[in-house]
Amino acid sequence: MSEASVAVHADADLLAQAVAARLVVKLLDAQADRGQASVVLTGGRIAAAVYRAVAALPARDAVDWSRVDVWWGDERFLPAGDPERNETQARAALLDLVPLDPARIHPMPASDGPAGPDPEAAAAGYAEELGRAARPGHAALPHFDVLMLGVGEDGHVASVFPEHPVHYESRPVSAVRGSPKPPPVRTTLTLPAINTAEEVWLVASGADKARAVGMALAGAGPVQLPAAGVHGVARTLWLLDRAAAADVPPRLRSLR
Numbered sequence: 367m368s369e370a371s372v373a374v375h376a377d378a379d380l381l382a383q384a385v386a387a388r389l390v391v392k393l394l395d396a397q398a399d400r401g402q403a404s405v406v407l408t409g410g411r412i413a414a415a416v417y418r419a420v421a422a423l424p425a426r427d428a429v430d431w432s433r434v435d436v437w438w439g440d441e442r443f444l445p446a447g448d449p450e451r452n453e454t455q456a457r458a459a460l461l462d463l464v465p466l467d468p469a470r471i472h473p474m475p476a477s478d479g480p481a482g483p484d485p486e487a488a489a490a491g492y493a494e495e496l497g498r499a500a501r502p503g504h505a506a507l508p509h510f511d512v513l514m515l516g517v518g519e520d521g522h523v524a525s526v527f528p529e530h531p532v533h534y535e536s537r538p539v540s541a542v543r544g545s546p547k548p549p550p551v552r553t554t555l556t557l558p559a560i561n562t563a564e565e566v567w568l569v570a571s572g573a574d575k576a577r578a579v580g581m582a583l584a585g586a587g588p589v590q591l592p593a594a595g596v597h598g599v600a601r602t603l604w605l606l607d608r609a610a611a612a613d614v615p616p617r618l619r620s621l622r
């Protein structure tokens with residue numbers, strides 16, 4: 367488990383641009399090392415800004431997008447193409463603008479997809495898809511070079527919410543019913559699955575995230591504050607704007 371490090375940027379726009387630049391470099395490094403790269407996407411407002419910023423970066427063309435696997439950390443269980451789906455937002459902001467191999471884009475199932483309207487079946491189906499991409503000799507998951515997470519005002523990450531029964535799910539992918547944030551039905555990677563990623567990046571902007579960010583970095587319990595329970599194998603990086611960083615313990619900050 368890696369120690370958390372924190373980078374703080376002046377505002378949401380600079381944060382999105384800095385994360386976009388990091389992401390392009392991370393994909394390039396992974397392709398140089400392994401011949402391919404994999405990224406786990408998140409949803410939410412700052413994530414969409416990051417994806418737009420990647421699309422606008424000239425250096426994006428240095429990435430061989432046909433050798434990038436795209437996964438999701440969570441999804442709102444809605445029909446395909448619904449504007450509230452994390453997949454729909456990521457496709458519009460980035461994925462439709464770069465030459466990805468469609469076979470390497472792995473969205474979580476939609477509520478009108480082949481797995482049907484049952485989120486438990488959808489979660490099981492996604493676990494199988496992950497398993498098919500798993501490394502020989504490893505557990506049930508592929509290698510994730512970088513896994514990005516937004517952070518909710520309540521400290522949720524992906525669709526793992528405070529005090530939700532999903533905390534006690536041992537499988538890598540879970541259905542989530544009764545989400546306190548709409549829509550109520552979702553699918554999500556569980557924290558143990560998230561924590562297999564080489565690098566986990568928690569990206570948060572705005573004053574309404576400050577309390578959750580500060581508590582997570584101060585050592586809150588993961589059931590009460592899920593963001594406190596995630597860490598990459600090699601690196602855990604909190605990428606914040608100044609407003610979201612307001613309650614970060616000063617010893618952890620590196621202002622940019």
Ligand SMILES: O=C1O[C@H](COP(=O)(O)O)[C@@H](O)[C@H](O)[C@H]1O
Binds near residue numbers: 408441452523524
């Ligand atoms: O519903 C969700 O919200 C969180 C955070 O979104 P934000 O707009 O407050 O940044 C997001 O990380 C998650 O993927 C999404 O399903």
